[in-house]
Amino acid sequence: MPQYDNTIEGETRRVHIREVGPRDGFQNEPETIPTSDKIRLINALGRAGLKRIEVASFVRPDVLPQLADGVEVLRGIDLPDDVARQVLIPNSRGLDNALRQREYFDEATLFVSASQTHNRKNINRTVEETMGEVRRMGKRVVDEGLRFCAVVATSFGCPYEGRVPPERVLDLAEQFAEAGAMEIGFGDTTGMCNPAYASRFFAAAIERLPGIEVTAHFHNTRGQGLANAYAAFEAGCHSFESSFGELGGCPVPKGSTGNIATEDLASMFHEMGVDTGLDLGRVIEAALDAQATLGRKLSSHSIVAGPVAWSPRDRGRSLPC
Template sequence: MARPASVKIREVGPRDGFQNEPETISTDDKVRLIDSLGRSGLKRIEVASFVRPDVIPQLSDGVEVLSRINVPDDVRLMVLVPNSRGLDNALKVKDTFHEVAIFVSASETHNFKNVNRTVDQTMADNDGMARRIVDEGLTCAAVIATSFGCPYEGHVEMERVLDLAQRFAEAGATEIGFGDTTGMCNPAYASKFFAAAIDRLPGVEITAHFHNTRGQGLANAYAALESGCASFESSFGELGGCPVPAGSTGNIATEDLVSMFHEMDVETGLDLGKIIDSAREAQSVLGRKLSSHSIIAGPITWNILAS
């Protein structure tokens, strides 16, 4: 399949990134950072998660954040829900967002450690939630974690992952994201996987979500692009990771992903400089250096340095 000339990028830092920080970021700072991202050209931002505040206290102010952010009208906001109770709470403020993400892990062990349920139990709940989300006039997206390998079980069969994706699509999900939750993918497998997913799920938006745990995130994104994938998730500043298990570092940085695509003449619609500014501001808020390359080097300008 020909390389896409343009791609969509969803920013997941305000949810996937902030939830993995050891300290709680103030609501004021969250709102300011999200508003900044909204002015960079991003059309999709994942903002909050409706989980129990005692489980992820870093996101306990999600309703307030949703009510206070001020992004352009054409920016679509997403929330993530873990179960029907979370969806009940989200729907109380459904006028503040546009899309709902539901999820499962492809491996039994990771799924149980993450949500304390079997895959079958999670998918039974997801089937009902997907239909409710669609009935509410919202977009339903699905995420399959550990799509490329599980730290507890090892390799996850591609057919198992695609079967779960097919079930999500049949329940009403119009977008399915495949997550490299602990950074176990490699470019060769990413190329084969996304070609198969696009072929298996015509009409469904196929999204790649890579982590940079072992330094292969951008290479995997390139491989997915070359296989025809035109939808990606990333996190400014390379924030994020996975709370299960320890050591699973952040998502690929939005600014690094955009920089790579722009150098390849792949259109993103994003202002790279503004995303870098947002990432540097997040670095200031957190009081520590973040790990994306573009924060340090900035965008390529092709100005020849004086000798």
């Protein structure tokens, strides 16, 4: 299994940002988004420099009607060859359906909630049942030559059970690694994390998961999303998930607002001198297009303020401390 290096060597400062808006973001929208609009927006994100995009889900259409056109979207998008297309898979039946479309995607994500209650409400199974199936599904994913990604939801707290012990979260992560996962994301599903905890947790996760890409997935439900991302970065995490326009949330429970905005995350890192590989202007354009398509104001700060516009004499200078 390829080993992931969680360190930043020398003067190189770079993070990897995966866009999850076309799945995690769209699924929370109450009005059906036309397939053609989804395809246009995903193509725009690919032109903005994003190298990994979560495009679709193989959850049952009656559970998430908004994503029922996932196959049509996968077949219709036109992304650069170096952009990986990712799909979310809830169970073995979903994997069966996904593999019928194998030629249209590159990465598969399996997931579990660290909270028993959230896992039952989300996919109607116990955590143990889910992880038993993960071991079988993981082998199939790897055998298909797909990149096996994993997500532990409610890693930083559950709206039903409260605090989630970090040992439980890291134990599940290790089970995913044993099943063949190359990347493990930790989801702040309902925005319950804080920067101090993010710092401690990601330092521990990176130490416990050598050779695994450790990814942070924060929501901005309580306005701490970017602060948490910064804390995770300082702890050694250099892989993040975000959603353009700050789209998203969690269908279970209601009121769980969106992921941190891709354009806000990229803007923060750019101002810190950290490379994202993204064309921030194009990401903002895609978010503005999403706002117009949905017909409502989105929560992203950058689509209102735009990129930081330094005067010519300030460009390239370090800010005073």
